[in-house]
Amino acid sequence: MPCKMICSDIDGTILNTSHQLTETTRRTAAEALAQGIRIVLVSARMPQGMEPIRLALSLPDTLICYGGALITEDGLAVFNRFLPLSEAEHILNAARQLHIHSSLYRQNHWIIEQPDAWAQQETDITGLVPEIVPFPDVFRQWNEAHTGPNKILFMAAPHDITVLKQAVEQEAHAGLICYRSKPTYLEVVPKDGSKRQAVSFLCKRYGISSKDILAIGDGENDRDMIAFAGIGVAMGNASDAIKQTANFITRTNDADGWAFAIQQFL
Structure with missing residues (x-):
């Protein structure tokens, strides 16, 4: 072939x-x-x-x-393609309640709210260093620009990732899809x-x-x-x-x- x-x-x-x-x-x-x-x-x-x-x-x-x-x-x-801001914020709030690490990505920007072991793990793998910015400030800027994140990455222990994935799927968000890229990673990307x-x-x-x-x-x-x-x-x-x-x-x-x-x- x-x-x-x-x-x-x-x-x-x-x-x-x-x-x-x-x-x-x-x-x-x-x-x-x-x-x-x-x-x-x-x-x-x-x-x-x-x-x-x-x-x-x-x-x-x-x-x-x-x-x-x-x-x-x-x-x-x-x-x-980017995630709808309203759906992205809703999922981030759910992750925050479970104390799960969240990373926002848009083009060449990787954004976190505070350093932790999960962010360091990503830095060790990719060689990249995240920007540290409060998420409300980021979402305010994206809302004004009528845009959003290309991806959200959640990192946590496997059980916590399972709980978050089930919560996201039960909500049936129309504008996104989520998948596990490894037991401790949950990736959320635009449906299109x-x-x-x-x-x-x-x-x-x-x-x-x-x-x-x-x-x-x-x-x-x-x-x-x-x-x-x-x-x-x-x-x-x-x-x-x-x-x-x-x-x-x-x-x-x-x-x-x-x-x-x-x-x-x-």
Whole structure:
């Protein structure tokens, strides 16, 4: 099956569990690029957290960020979706009552209200440092600008994340979707900003059919992207639900699963 564009998740997929690119991955990416295949990184990360990986692989300057809510080309937003402020504030209040860490993200801004161990953990993973601003001030500015966050990230012990996720789903918020990216993380993004919708946007923009896309990932938010692509690949470390969606199951991210999968279709 032909492949014209590879849409790849980052954490748990193209990076190993030490958050590193292996030499095999670098070499395979270079081989794909040499064959004229476009590689686009697709992640829940913010642009700045994706840029070092893009540069390390010498990829074109196109990034799908925040789980599909933002697409940048040459650093400029070409697709931008954000959460309704009223729904975002409601969920933040619920998280505050459960003493759950909340992070707001918009384009290249990561905002928290006060430093804690969870924020430090994110800094250790991404190398980024958050801005510290009271959320009411942020929401006041966004309300005046008629905009909002691309993503909210909640971090807490698994039980607390389960409680918050159930509360959000019971409210049936129309303008958002939420998913667990790991047991201690709950990501909330706009309903019209999924990875599938972002990849579909690029297909139309670049004149590429979905059947010529290879999409690879390991997480819950990768499922619709994997199902959309002509070649849907699940990592060996993905859940059974993700694997059932895929056309091909590769090795784990600690066994060069990304490179192994791409090599099958070069």
